[in-house]
Amino acid sequence: MTVAKATGATLHILHIVETGNLGPDTQLVLNEGELTERANEIMTDAVETAEAESLDAIESDIEYGVPSQEIRSYMEEHAIDHAILGTHGETDFSRYVMGGVSAKIVRTFPIPVMWVREPESNE
Template identity: 40%
Template sequence: MFDNILVPTDGSECAEAAVGYAEDLATRTDASIHVLCVADSRTLENAPQHDLFKKERTEIAERTSTELSESGVSTEQAVRTDIPHRAIREYATEADIDLIVMGTHGRTGVERFLLGSVTEKVVRLSDVPVLTVPAQENGEVTYPYSDILVPTDGSQGAEVVIPSAVEIATTYDARIHALSVVDTMGLGVERSSGEILNALEDSAQSAVDAVEEQATESSVSAVETATDHGTPSRRIRSYIEDHDIDLVVMGTHGRSGIERYLLGSVAEKIVRTSPAPVMTVRQPE
């Protein structure tokens, strides 16, 4: 499953929350956690506090690594000076990272619905899955996972996430929920023929059936499937809240995704607004 998990941290509350999620997963899968702190080279240039800032980053990495080691997790730590999202991706390649776990906001995140720029770029460009963890006001966590949601439209970008979702569900003995939303608003289907709507509904059903089939073959304890109509991001968000979803696993691109550097609008909205952590998986080129 996961052998090497990368946790970029700047010591912020949201980043620290992500450490807990990484620790729980590493404990269950016997994975190693790599703690990475990045000193932003753009802000350090000619800055009088250059040495102090790098020292702070080193202390954060050491403190986090020590806490993880004391809980029995194998850890490695690193401090880099670079543009943060670039340093994270380069480290992931160098260390053969299988999963990146990070908060949706760093120290500069000031609004709940404003995805941190570093996180956004890592999600868009990472070659490995990225688990984004939102800050919880009450400090609650959603692990151990009981209910995992897999939104799907049947595209290759959506289907590539199924093995990851199944593995996590098996690890946590969790239920998988497969949801496909017919985008009646975006496609103007309400004004189209019943034949077109029926075809889209059949496609949605086939998409959730594919998830159910793979999950059942892998002996996932329970699987629920559902189809819905409306704006996909809104219906997915409603499903998360209505069914107390603990984790969302989805592709970064669906049927409308055409470029690597353009995050699918549905995935982007869910990462930004979901009350539960979201694992995004990009389709290999």
């Protein structure tokens, strides 16, 4: 948010609900409403945080599919020229390397991409 505020850029907040790799049997078991509800909660929190920073230009969207493909499509459609992505790891090892989606984006996207990890809580 600091970069967007300092440069006057539009902050695009994008959340991808990963559904692209699920087979038809799995899709039937998952409740799409629950996935959408959780995505809406995440986006509401993110937009409220951005608004609290007094950003004037904020766009938000929720997409469904394969994360790296949906992120790339969104960035092309909106002519994004710099991306900052949040990333998280599931294991101790992954703390020291980028996750699969982040790594693919950093390696293959034709624009500057930074990634940040949420600070660990002290709980």
